[in-house]
Amino acid sequence: xxxxxxxxxxxxxxxxxxxxIITVKDLNYDYSLCxxxxxxxxxFSHSSRVIGKNMREILxxxxxxxxxxxxxxxxxxxxxxxCVFSLGRDYGGKILKHTSVPIVQDCEITGIVSISxxxxxxxxxxxxxxxxxxxxxxxxxxxxxxxxxxxxFMATLTHDLKNPVQAQLMSLKMLNDGMYGKLSAEQHELLExxxxxxxxxxxxxxxxxxxxxxxxxxxxxxxxxxxxxxxMKSCLNEVKPLAxxxxxxxxxxSDIKEDLSGDIVQLRRVVGNLLNNALNYAFRGTDLVINxxxxxDNAVFEFINxxxxxxxxxxxxxxxxxxxxxxxxGVGLGLYFSKKVVDAHGGRIFAENIGENKIKFTFELPVTKxxxxxxxxx
Numbered sequence: 001x002x003x004x005x006x007x008x009x010x011x012x013x014x015x016x017x018x019x020x021i022i023t024v025k026d027l028n029y030d031y032s033l034c035x036x037x038x039x040x041x042x043x044f045s046h047s048s049r050v051i052g053k054n055m056r057e058i059l060x061x062x063x064x065x066x067x068x069x070x071x072x073x074x075x076x077x078x079x080x081x082x083c084v085f086s087l088g089r090d091y092g093g094k095i096l097k098h099t100s101v102p103i104v105q106d107c108e109i110t111g112i113v114s115i116s117x118x119x120x121x122x123x124x125x126x127x128x129x130x131x132x133x134x135x136x137x138x139x140x141x142x143x144x145x146x147x148x149x150x151x152x153f154m155a156t157l158t159h160d161l162k163n164p165v166q167a168q169l170m171s172l173k174m175l176n177d178g179m180y181g182k183l184s185a186e187q188h189e190l191l192e193x194x195x196x197x198x199x200x201x202x203x204x205x206x207x208x209x210x211x212x213x214x215x216x217x218x219x220x221x222x223x224x225x226x227x228x229x230x231x232m233k234s235c236l237n238e239v240k241p242l243a244x245x246x247x248x249x250x251x252x253x254s255d256i257k258e259d260l261s262g263d264i265v266q267l268r269r270v271v272g273n274l275l276n277n278a279l280n281y282a283f284r285g286t287d288l289v290i291n292x293x294x295x296x297d298n299a300v301f302e303f304i305n306x307x308x309x310x311x312x313x314x315x316x317x318x319x320x321x322x323x324x325x326x327x328x329x330g331v332g333l334g335l336y337f338s339k340k341v342v343d344a345h346g347g348r349i350f351a352e353n354i355g356e357n358k359i360k361f362t363f364e365l366p367v368t369k370x371x372x373x374x375x376x377x378x
Contacts, residue, residue: 021096021116024103029055029071032111041091060088067098073111074100083118095123162205169198176261196241198283203272204333221263221344228256228292228299235271239279247285248305254292256299261368266341270349272300272363274336278305283357298347298364308354318351 015022015035020037031050042058044050056064064087073081082099096116103111153377174180175248176191183191278288286306293300310318319339335351342349342363348362 004266019138021118022103023114024111025055025071025107025114026111027075029068031055031058041087041094044141060090063087070098071100071112074102075109078102078104078109084123093120094118095120119124161242162202165198165205168336169195172198192241193245196245200276203276206269223261223263224259225259225350226264231267231271232290232292235275236257236267238272239275242276242279243288246279246282248279248282248288250290252290256292256294257366260299262345262365262367263341267365270338270341274301274303274363275340277334277363278303278359281305281359282307294367295364297367299351300362300364300366303353303361305359306357307359309357310351310359315351317352319349329361 015033017258018035019037020032021038021041023038024033025031031053034047034050039047039050042050048375050058050351056066064081070081070083080099081100082097084095084097087094087096087279095118097119098114098116099113100114102109103113156171172191172195174186176183181251208364232254235298236250236252239250275288280307282288289302291300291302291304291306318334321336339349340363345365347363347365349361351359351361354360
């Protein structure tokens, strides 16, 4: 059996118990009806404090001005309109989402119904979120500026150091070649160690400059056709003194007889970085094994040395900028630069611990004989 309720009873019950802030106003903005929630908001105990009164008499001036503009839009558009406004400090700074709908009878607007609900908590959360986002943006911008200043400082410093180191290296080579008098075997050996150290400094400066250049512009690969043996022998000759000083035996095996295509200057730096890393981090008197072979359509270059395993937390970031396994012998740019070059060739490079005290660095290059000039934006 369906229970019937009188509409007036239902309406009164709704106005008395609704959690929404409800008001009904005539065209002069005088209140005709209001919910108990509205009375509580204004700290009124009875509707007689509101009914028949104009909005101007009830609400703070700023709130009244906002709502007048809001209600004018409702009357003009004859459509529901929503706005957000604050009641001000007198009412606890509450923020309301306010929707007003015109009352239309016989095609004429006779009044306005407004329904509001408190969104103070949501707005405060939103404002706090926006503030935190802006703070993070400011911090990121400051960090970006500091990073740019650091990069410029490094570029300027390395550029200024490059010429003196080059002059020093040339002078040492001339001295070692006997241009200023005959040297003893011990003197030659000492000069070779000093020359090797100067070359290492020169390579580090080159890595710094190249990293700055490639991070701030376009890297251009000058592809030529070259043989693997030509690439490797030139690199191995450069590290012979270092290998000799550390008593490390180098075993070089290559199954690739065909020519490859790539930027041989940049690839020499990659191979040089990997060789120097392997020799510097290997245990004295051990072996460095280099295997080069073809797998599918890639030329694979493997460098296996015997030394302390790379910690897992370092291994994950080994090819990132300024990551180094030894703060005394590197600035953490050689492998970062190597990855940039290998990536530019369309290859990949990775490192892994393949046993106790056994480490392998590998890079792969697509096999192609086409010589071309490529530009890659970083």
